[in-house]
Amino acid sequence: MKQKTKLVTAGRPHKRPQHPVNMPVERASTILFPTYNDYLEGVKTIAYGRLGTSTHRALEEAVTALEGGLETRLAPSGLQACIVAILAFVKSGDHILMVDNVYDPTRKFCQRFLERFQVDVTYFDPLIGEDITSLIRPNTKVIFAESPGSLTFEVQDIPALAKAAHDHGAKLIIDNTWAAGYFLKPISLGADVSVQAATKYIVGHSDCLLGTITSADEETAQKIYYSQLALGTNTSADDAWLALRGLRTLGPRLERHEASGLKLAKWLSKRPEIDTVLHPAFKTCPGHALWKRDFTGSTGLFSVVLKPVPQEAIKAFFDGLSVFGMGFSWGGYESLCIHSKPENNRTATTWDKEGPLLRFHAGLEDVSDLLTDLEKGFTLMAAATKKKNQVDKG
Ligand SMILES: Cc1ncc(COP(=O)(O)O)c(C=O)c1O
Structure with a gap:
């Protein structure tokens, strides 16, 4: 079967x-x-x-x-x-x-x-x-x-x-x-x-x-x-x-999570705010060749590392999202995004990326709504960064 x-x-x-x-x-x-x-x-x-x-x-x-x-x-x-x-x-x-x-x-x-x-x-x-x-x-x-x-x-x-x-x-x-x-x-x-x-x-x-x-x-x-x-x-x-x-319903749900996750990750990879995409189906992900060898697909969970931005800009990004929820766990029908700090949980290796890590879960919503939501978040992020830079310059 x-x-x-x-x-x-x-x-x-x-x-x-x-x-x-x-x-x-x-x-x-x-x-x-x-x-x-x-x-x-x-x-x-x-x-x-x-x-x-x-x-x-x-x-x-x-x-x-x-x-x-x-x-x-x-x-x-x-x-x-x-x-x-x-x-x-x-x-x-x-x-x-x-x-x-x-x-x-x-x-x-x-x-x-x-x-x-x-x-x-x-x-x-x-x-x-x-x-x-x-x-x-x-x-x-x-x-x-x-x-x-x-x-x-x-x-x-x-x-x-x-x-x-x-x-x-x-x-x-x-x-x-x-x-x-x-x-x-x-x-x-x-x-x-x-x-x-x-x-x-x-x-x-x-x-x-x-x-x-x-x-x-x-x-x-x-x-x-x-x-x-x-x-x-x-x-x-x-x-x-x-x-x-x-x-x-795991099969059809996962295929949808996979397709939406790939669309989001591709879109994010072209954004000027992004430093690296950590999605196993992307060459930029450590171990990508093993993913190709051993896995038959990808699910909806992945991360991106942003170029460095002030904390105020991250706050503006998250507070501006309305379709993505902010919360732990993943795998449900709803899209999620969290800010995380991998450097706090390592001892054998070091996490030396400068910018913040955002983890996304692509849910079952229409991807175009998710992209609009992210676009809005990034616009607010840019405005908050600009404001912070002006304040810093005095
Ligand atoms: C990879 C992984 N393993 C285990 C767990 C623990 O699962 P639970 O929250 O059901 O205890 C989680 C939860 O986020 C997880 O991401």
Whole structure:
């Protein structure tokens, strides 16, 4: 089956002759077993609400079909999915390799939590490729990459990282949120685990948080399951249902996000205010050749670095936008733009761009309205810059 067909059919295992199209929401703590034998068998599949009901199983099945792995487990947020995945493989005294462009709360989990439990963390340059082997220690258990990074968009060499990890008995975990499991298949490239903040494109409507953890093989899947069990995480059935509903339209939504993202990025690349476009489909993006090799498309999230402008001009730009919203997260139907400071979240590499970084999410609006909005923002930015320069000259 082709990917778009899988997204519509996977996880719809209705047995009854008459049934609604969508899997109903099955909320539960207690599950009742009619007979003792049902109890003995049932605990292997749907045993207790915390471990999920048939609503969760349906979403897990559909995400497994999307990612191409063996099994998927759910988490109440994307961040929790990263945490469950990392904790599945490390104990006190171990070492992990973490990509330097990682989503900042994942980095904070390493700094503020893992290191308290004597797990050493070394951050690596996202463009390191096979040289990662020089950082591997006998106690390295995990290499964690996020490709592309969701702020600065460096694309990483997953097959090289996978080889290095496997040569040394470590696991490779990929945060696959940007590609939504649709434009990149990390497991087919050698990753052991593909994690997603389904909060973004799978849910797609900015109305709930959810994480997915897909394992490549039985041994990995079992460790993920024990980690999920030990941490006591629970994903609400309502949120699993929302994610399943979102997933059905993932294909056409992503193609629209992709087309609009490319149009916006091309338009921005010609603007005099822009220094660099950080969009994996653009040559100016670090790792662009790897994107061409490994990905089948791009989504709607990218950044641009502006030429230096005063803070007042950035404020005027944002306050002038009315179609783009200003807010965290992405992957919903609405366009977003934020100002971010990557220099605050790096240790293995330095961020030396002079101008401010703006991250855009291209939503599903008409692109011409988005361009008009940006045009207005840039006009206000220019006026504020001029005013500031006049004030500075006295
Ligand atoms: C790349 C990436 N991974 C993980 C997360 C965390 O997802 P959540 O907000 O669902 O915890 C985010 C959120 O922005 C993200 O951008």
